[in-house]
Amino acid sequence: MSRKKAVAGGIGALSALLVAGTVLAPAASATTQAGDSGVNSAFAISATGLLTIKPTPSVDDSDGFSQESVARLQLPANLLDLHVLNGRAGGGGARASVADLKVGLGVGKPLLTASAIEASCGNGKSSSSLAKADIGGTKLDVAAGPNTAVKVPGVASVELNKQVTHKDGSVTVTAVSINVDGIQKIDLASVTCQPGDDNDGGGDNTPTTTAPSSSKATDPSSTTKPTASSSRNAVVPVGNKPLPNGKAPTPTPVKAHLDVTG
Template sequence: MRLPSLTKAVAVAGALALPFGLAPAASATSGGTGSATAVAATGPVAIPATPTVTSSAQQPARKSLAELPANPLVEAGLLNVAAWSGHGRASVADLKVPRIGLAAHAVTAKCENGNGVSHLTKATLNGRTLKLGATPNTTINADLKGLGTAAITLNKHVKDKDGSLTITAIEVVATLAGKTQTLS
């Protein structure tokens, strides 16, 4: 008997003054359901999964947005997601998180039948270049210019209880004034 494998990929970039996550995310079950989300945030500033798609079909279901709706945390253009049986892909272009000096020309996440990968193109944090293909779970601590600190995790890999794999390209978690904001 072969057990299905669920995979999730999330390309995340960005954070503000609370923990938050911005991420193209994708998930898929081998022979089962796939899903993808470009950006989401929780905390004092919530951004619903935008755009998001789930599908178990053999052909990709796709959604795109020209730009992320206005919000006080993050700017992004050309958000794309696609999902189908065993696959999930998400990407964000021109990502900017001004409050922490985070920017990337492109952020992508991809999962295929239990395997995942994320990539950053021309990504910087406070003028410092971020690794294109960071080792899984690379964490950088950043000073938020007198507001507090943030933990930025690149190429985050999490094995879920159901056997799925979640990949987050960039995840930012910041705590300010006792509140946590997450962007993924």
């Protein structure tokens, strides 16, 4: 039996158990459509296809800051084993993470293992990270570039740090997205953030300052020099003023100390 058939068989068997009610996926909160909600949101895992898992735990900030955690999600047949699933949204951003995870998809040896994966967005930035991650026997970088594709021949295609920009400007970042030949899709650690507010208020908020005016140097040649007063306007001591009859005034004696020499 090929590995692809083994994967389909394992997922198909689990799907039958889910329909029969033997295995139940964790109850999830009400979810919002990415890029069409006007809110920031996050979830740790979701699956569509033969196996369906609603976004878990699913949070958004429609009513303010929100955070939820699930201690462990384990499914039989070595399909999934995830620990400490976290999701939080609010404060202008969102973050989702999963610890100590194994994704086997029923093929025996785990397809994906990691000690931790995380995705976050906010303030116009988005990123994801992996810790001690291995996929199909290949070690993965801690910080993969946006939309990094990894092929596992005959089993699945994987996209790391998957980033999608929606029509409304919001951005969805998924740390790990697994696609099994179109029959099964699993998203791990996914967040969606709305575009940031530039707060420009329609005007220019750049503060304006008035530069100090430079003082021009005064040309010395243009400076008005004091002119000597004419004799008519000269100030004459009171004792030396001429009398109304034109006679010379009586001299006013001035007391002084004269040194005597000789």
